Amino acid sequence: MTSTEKKVALVTGANKGIGFEIARQLAQQNITVLMGVRDPERGAAAAKQLQSDGRDAHFLVIDVTRPASIKAAVGKINNDYKRLDILVNNAGIMIDTQSDILALDPAVLHRTLETNVLGPLLLAQAGVPLMKSNGYGRIVNMASTLGSLTDSANPDSPYASVPVPAYRLSKTLLNGITVQLVRELRGTNILVNSACPGWVRTDMGGDQAPLTPAQGADTPVWLATLPDGGPTGGFFRDRQPNPW
Numbered sequence: 001m002t003s004t005e006k007k008v009a010l011v012t013g014a015n016k017g018i019g020f021e022i023a024r025q026l027a028q029q030n031i032t033v034l035m036g037v038r039d040p041e042r043g044a045a046a047a048k049q050l051q052s053d054g055r056d057a058h059f060l061v062i063d064v065t066r067p068a069s070i071k072a073a074v075g076k077i078n079n080d081y082k083r084l085d086i087l088v089n090n091a092g093i094m095i096d097t098q099s100d101i102l103a104l105d106p107a108v109l110h111r112t113l114e115t116n117v118l119g120p121l122l123l124a125q126a127g128v129p130l131m132k133s134n135g136y137g138r139i140v141n142m143a144s145t146l147g148s149l150t151d152s153a154n155p156d157s158p159y160a161s162v163p164v165p166a167y168r169l170s171k172t173l174l175n176g177i178t179v180q181l182v183r184e185l186r187g188t189n190i191l192v193n194s195a196c197p198g199w200v201r202t203d204m205g206g207d208q209a210p211l212t213p214a215q216g217a218d219t220p221v222w223l224a225t226l227p228d229g230g231p232t233g234g235f236f237r238d239r240q241p242n243p244w
Contacts, residue, residue: 012036013091021217027055064119074126089120116170137190147171150243182233
């Protein structure tokens with residue numbers, strides 16, 4: 001079987017943490033995995049780890065804050081594989097850990113939205129035509145319960161003491177993009193969902209988080225490999241619906 005006969009997945013931010021685990025678990029399912037990274041050296045090292053286990057994994061340089069980089073990366077996918085079946089928008093930042101909404105620096109908000117919102121939108125815009133041409137697609141947007149309006153409005157939420165307004169707003173908006181994509185893609189075999197991985201031990205989540213990256217990757221990988229007719233337009237955590 002050649003690579004063009006296998007499903008092709010692009011996972012952004014895949015050189016470490018949850019992104020690496022998503023890439024690993026997808027590759028275990030006989031999927032060609034393109035590990036989207038900004039640093040080619042780190043990307044090569046991450047891909048080599050999966051290749052050493054016999055996985056069909058490769059790194060792809062992509063900066064989700066640069067439209068030209070996104071266009072070039074998707075163009076390379078089209079040239080090399082003629083298909084894109086799975087897009088996992090995993091790359092994200094949280095850089096406002098000490099701020100609240102009244103003290104939020106507009107520059108911090110702008111930078112956060114560039115990475116967490118605009119990047120996934122541009123990737124979907126670039127990738128959906130390839131999915132349509134093959135009559136198949138799965139898009140997973142890595143959101144967060146911190147972006148849930150229901151949770152944010154609940155003063156008794158276990159996350160009520162976590163301010164990060166730029167990060168919260170970015171994930172709320174990313175959920176909105178999920179809904180809008182579903183609206184545009186009704187009647188196609190392209191399923192679009194948001195996933196919250198939970199609190200995971202990564203550079204972002206910290207050492208106190210209860211979940212491993214492998215556990216955090218479970219729901220996104222499930223959504224990325226849904227059968228035809230599976231759920232679309234949902235927000236999931238632990239494979240269960242999460243409140244918007």
